Amino acid sequence: MKSGSNLEKVLSAGHTAVTAELGPPMGCNAETVRKKMELLRGTADAFNVTDCQTAVVRMSSISTSIFLAQAGMEPVMQMTCRDRNRIAIQSDILGAAAHGIKNCLCIAGDHQSFGAKGKLKGHPGSKNVYDVDSIQLVGILRGLRDDARQQGGDPLDASVPLFIGAAWTPLGDPIEIRTIRLAKKVNAGADFIQTQAVYDIKRFSEAMQKARDRGLHERVAILAGIIVPKSGGMLAYMNKSVPGVVVPQELIDRMKAASDQRAEGIKIAVELIQQVLQIEGVRGVHIQAIEWEEAVREVVGGAGLLPRPTV
Amino acid sequence: MSHIYVFACQHRIPRDWRPPFSPEEINGHKVRLIQLPCSAKLSTVHMLRPFEQGIDGILVMACSEDTCRSLEGSRRARMRVREANSVLEEVGLGDCRVMLKQRNGSEPAMYRDALEELVAQTQALGASPTRGNNVT
Amino acid sequence: MIIAERKPVAEILNMIEGASTVLVAGCATCVADCMAGGEREVGILASAMRIALVREGKAVEIIEVTVERQCEREFIERIRELVEKVDVVISTACGIGVQAMAERYRNKPIYPGVNTTFLGLREEEGLWTERCAACGDCTLHLTGGICPVARCSKSLLNGPCGGSREGKCEVSEEIACGWQLIIDRLIELGQLDRLEANIPPKNWATSRDGGPRKVIKKELRDEKRKQS
Secondary structure (H helix, E strand, C coil): CCCHHHHHHHHHHCCCCEEEEEEECCCCCCCHHCCCCCCCHCCCCEEEEECHHHHHHCCHHHHHHHHHHHHCCCEEEECCCCCCCHHHHHHHHHHHHCCCCCEEEEEEECCCEEEEEEEEHCCCCCCCCCCCCCCHHHHHHHHHHHHCCCCCCCCCCCCCCCEEEEEECCCCHHHHHHHHHHHHHHCCCEEEEEEEEEEHHHHHHHHHHHHHHHHHHCCCCCEEECCCCHHHHHHHHHHHHCCCCCCHHHHHHHHHHHHHHHHHHHHHHHHHHHHCCCCEEEEEEEECCCCCCHHHHHCCCCCCCCCCCCC | CCCEEEEHHHHCHHHCCCCCCCCCCCCEEEEEEEEEHHHHCCCCCHHHHHHCCCCCCCEEECCCCCCCCCCCHHHHHHHHHHHHHHHHHHCCCCCCEEEEEECCCCHHHHHHHHHHHHHHHHHHHCCCCCCCCCCC | EEEEEEECHHHHHHHHCCCCCEEEEEEHHHHHHHHCCCCHHHHHHHHHHHHHHCCCCCCCCEEEEEEEECCCHHHHHHHHHHHHCCCCCECCHHHHHHHHHHHCCCCCCCCCCEEEEEEEHHHHHCEEEEEEEECCCHHHHHHCCHHHHHHHHCCCCCCCCCECCCEECCCCCCCCCCCHHHHHHHHHHHCCCHHHHCCCCCCHHCCCCHCCCCHHHCCHHHCCCCCC
């Protein structure tokens, strides 16, 4: 065991893993977090806590993750390279580990200009950091764990038990680099991968084939990303505007034609889970029901993945 | 009485208006006609300096872009006219005191029409705020 | 070359408030090439200032001069007479030129007439784009001659983030994805395999993060001669 996290144990035991996302609130109300936690409790093996996603200031990923850990729900603390240099990153990781946080997902993070793209003002004038990139961040975490050493070379008093995650956008542009990027993350020390949302099973299968050709599926646990669609409009929007998300037209049409789009969305998510789990090398799913946490239980249950195993 | 500078490509100047017999008044407007070998010779600062002295507007007479004998001249004049107007707008004189006409003819009537159009435009902006300036 | 953009006239007028003679000093090197602060732009700025000042009913004398390179002492020394006779100098050189002038003319206020924006090149008529971040540790040989530090919005060193789409950066449709450019070029060169290697965290100490930098070429330092 590298970290002894529940997610690691579930995967080691050969179970299909399930993770789900929990977005921290734009404020300091712990009650909001607790409500979301209760909606999600028991639906997954670990819960991703986002780190100021879309560059909007929210309750920190680390403190929200502590709430989860204290309540017996395992967090996957997300850590972006946008807001912290390697000093702050390592310091936060040490603090998080001391609070019992064992999973960390390393990502570049949305550029700070994102915060102003929707209805919010965000902080587009802020300075970004990107001292390290997400792949280097994976390597830093591995050093903290395997060598009990900081990136700069100084020793730690003990190794840091971490289960290290990274993201993968298999259908992102430039497509020629995506398998290489996955390989680099694995070489850097990633233990698990959560992918960008999958809707196009055929194209995702092709990307998985390329990963298998390099044997990557045997070195890392790949969890396919599932974003539960709320409407046909949302699917069309993601297809058009979210990099790396490809939604087949028939899925958009099917969603638009449905009389109850939310019910259809849950049905689609369930089918997608069943399909991705048929693909060799897919070890689990990562479910995002954005500002719709209620949907997760129905989706995971519908896919026959409840109750979650106790390991 | 508006005070207008006219910068004109030599190929666009009516035969009897050539120096030293250039008109000083057209349609009742005070005019200074400056002949250029090509509109390409017109720099942005040439179009700004007269405004320091309080003129109301500038008319630039160039060839159409596909017949300019210096090939690029008239096109460059178009860019510089745009630049002059944008600087003038920045200092509060509006964005249409310099007017470019790219034509193939050279009849006086063409000038009269363009001048009327320019004067109407500049009068809508009010008299030049630098008019009567003696600061040099 | 160093790329700059002229500051708005109103901002410049604000800086010279109270002065009765102003020298607008241009530089005929980089800022002339990017049409921000060369002789031509000095003329335009000076004229714009005069027009604006007349509108405000202010009698301010604006003098124009352009030197070959404001970042060289020999060149700026040549305009000493003009500098000494005015109240304020607006330098339309890059930030280096402004500081060179300020070092040379210690008793004269030297104010910037342009915003120094980046190190880049003229891509098309009227379009200049960034190429170099002066990070102090060039690795262009690894990335097809295209710099990820300067041309990726996140300065990522191990490939593109998930936000690249149809050649564009997630920040804006107006920004080309630097990594798409790198990958296209490496494919053309048959060198895509160069991206397989994991690039470790960069030592940014050679960049601005190490504090103000200097380059010393020992062979050319004469210890016997006092440097001025």
